[in-house]
Amino acid sequence: xxxxxxLIVPYxxxxxxxxxxxxxxxxxxxxxxxxxxPFDIMIFQSExxxxxxxxxxxxxxxxxxxxINLNLILIPAFTTDNMSTMIARNKKFIPWLQKQHxxxxxxxxxxxxxxxxxxxxxLNEKLATTHVDACSAFTKAxxxxxxxxxxxLTADGSLYTSGGxxxxxxxxxxLVQKYCGNEIAVxxxxxxxxxxxxxxxxxxxxxxxxxxxxxxxxxxxxxxxxNQYSTIEKLEEITKDIPTSARNMTRRFxxxxxxxxxxxxxxxxxESSKKYLEQTQLSISEIIEKTGYNDPKAFRKVFYKMVGMxxxxxxxxxxxx
Numbered sequence: 364x365x366x367x368x369x370l371i372v373p374y375x376x377x378x379x380x381x382x383x384x385x386x387x388x389x390x391x392x393x394x395x396x397x398x399x400x401p402f403d404i405m406i407f408q409s410e411x412x413x414x415x416x417x418x419x420x421x422x423x424x425x426x427x428x429x430x431i432n433l434n435l436i437l438i439p440a441f442t443t444d445n446m447s448t449m450i451a452r453n454k455k456f457i458p459w460l461q462k463q464h465x466x467x468x469x470x471x472x473x474x475x476x477x478x479x480x481x482x483x484x485x486l487n488e489k490l491a492t493t494h495v496d497a498c499s500a501f502t503k504a505x506x507x508x509x510x511x512x513x514x515x516l517t518a519d520g521s522l523y524t525s526g527g528x529x530x531x532x533x534x535x536x537x538l539v540q541k542y543c544g545n546e547i548a549v550x551x552x553x554x555x556x557x558x559x560x561x562x563x564x565x566x567x568x569x570x571x572x573x574x575x576x577x578x579x580x581x582x583x584x585x586x587x588x589x590n591q592y593s594t595i596e597k598l599e600e601i602t603k604d605i606p607t608s609a610r611n612m613t614r615r616f617x618x619x620x621x622x623x624x625x626x627x628x629x630x631x632x633x634e635s636s637k638k639y640l641e642q643t644q645l646s647i648s649e650i651i652e653k654t655g656y657n658d659p660k661a662f663r664k665v666f667y668k669m670v671g672m673x674x675x676x677x678x679x680x681x682x683x684x
Contacts, residue, residue, distance in 0.1 A: 365403040366434040366542055369463075371426075372408050372418060373441075373453040373479065380440035380473050380531060385419060387535040387551060394547050401543050405431070409455045426459040433468045435538070436460065440474035440531070446500065450482045457483045464521075471523035471538060473531045480524065481505040490519040494527030499621060513671055532557045570630040573620050580605055581619045584612065588624065592631045593655040598624055632656065633669050640678040647674050 370384055385404070392400040406421040413423050424431065438460075443449050460483045464470055472480040477493035478501065480486055487507040492498075498512040511517055516525045516534045525534035532555055540548035551557075572585060587601040595601060602612055602624075617623045622630070632654045639650045648659065656662040666674050 365400055367431060368402045368404050368435045368437065369407050369424075369431075369433040369468075370404065370437045370439070371456055372406055372412075372423075372439070373449075373456055374412065375441045375443045375449045375452065377440040377442045377474070380476070381419065383531050384437055384439060384473065384535065387532065387539065387555070390551055390554060391539045391543055391547055394550055395543060405433075407459075409453075426456060432466045433463055435469045435471065435542075436463055438470065438472040438476035438480050440476050440494075440527075441478070446475070446478040446497075446504065450479060453479055454482075461485065469521040469523070471525075471534060473525050473534065474527045477501065477524045478504070480522075481508050485522060486524075489522055490514075490517040491522075491524040492517050492526045492530075493524065496527070529557060570634045572627070572631075576619045578615060578619050580607060580612065581616050584616060584624060585620070585627070588628050589631055592628060592635065593653060595628065595655060596657075598628065629665055629669070633666055636662075636666065636674070637670070637677065640674060650674070 368388060370381070372381065388402050388404055392402055392404075395401050404421060405424055406418050407424045407426050407429065408418070410425040410427050413425060416423055441449050456479065460470065460480070464483075464485055470480065470485065472491075472493075474494045475497055477486070477491055478497075481491065481501070481504070486505065488509065490509045490511055492511050492514045493501050495512055498510060501508070502510055514526065515530045516523065516537060518537070523534055523538070525531050532552075536548050536552055536557060539551055572589065574582065574585065576582070583605060584602060588595070591601060599609070602609060605612060607615075613623055616627070620627060636650050636654045639645050639653065643650075645653070651659050651662045654662070663674065666677075670677055672680070
């Protein structure tokens with residue numbers, strides 16, 4: 364019997380996410396050799412959204428009046444960075460998602476779709492991931508969720524989430540494997556050229572310093588770190604002329620940026636080393652020197668912890684040809 368799969372198309376959805384989800388499930392249907400397709404795919408929107416009865420070639424079901432019990436619900440990524448506004452615009456989906464889960468539906472979110480998923484409360488005390496650059500905002504909004512920023516995907520019981528980029532395909536392949544078997548899952552991985560050995564998304568992370576604040580002392584220290592990161596030996600060198608105690612400076616810095624000054628310095632250095640690895644032919648030793656590290660072993664240890672792979676592996680994967 365076909366599994367009833369519901370794809371929600373909320374406000375602010377990302378078209379690329381919708382396209383990837385539909386393409387993979389339709390491909391699984393085409394590859395399946397049995398007479399009955401494995402997936403019966405349906406589109407769901409709120410009544411106020413529905414303009415036409417068909418969307419992407421599928422009949423649109425209103426969540427308010429639909430009495431269909433689904434086996435699997437898919438939550439796509441969103442285009443907006445204002446997640447609180449997005450959740451408010453799509454609040455009608457929340458009780459529907461809760462009801463469907465209570466009736467036995469499995470739920471899966473892709474990339475920033477995890478924000479709407481978490482707003483339902485269903486991810487509380489559960490493992491989850493989202494786009495690596497959205498993890499900080501996610502943690503602040505949903506502290507009860509056990510967020511795993513480095514993971515490509517998570518599976519906690521009947522609840523699934525994926526990170527950003529091609530992580531969407533990793534979760535889709537996992538779901539296809541569960542419902543259709545390994546053979547079709549491998550065929551789909553080959554069709555879409557998905558690296559099944561990739562389990563981490565941390566090497567796609569980009570450190571983006573927060574400068575949108577009004578703390579002048581913190582801004583001063585940020586500028587010093589960003590301008591002098593390659594020559595700093597001890598933070599005391601650049602904080603001695605800032606008119607406040609080291610303890611107070613650390614407290615204020617962490618409150619404003621989310622991390623202490625030493626971690627900020629490490630992020631700036633590692634981000635710089637990533638650019639050298641991507642864009643130059645400099646040796647690892649030269650890059651270590653240019654980014655302010657004196658101990659190659661310490662550099663490699665920090666790089667692996669923050670990026671999820673060795674420097675040479677990062678260069679092989681992401682170097683601009």
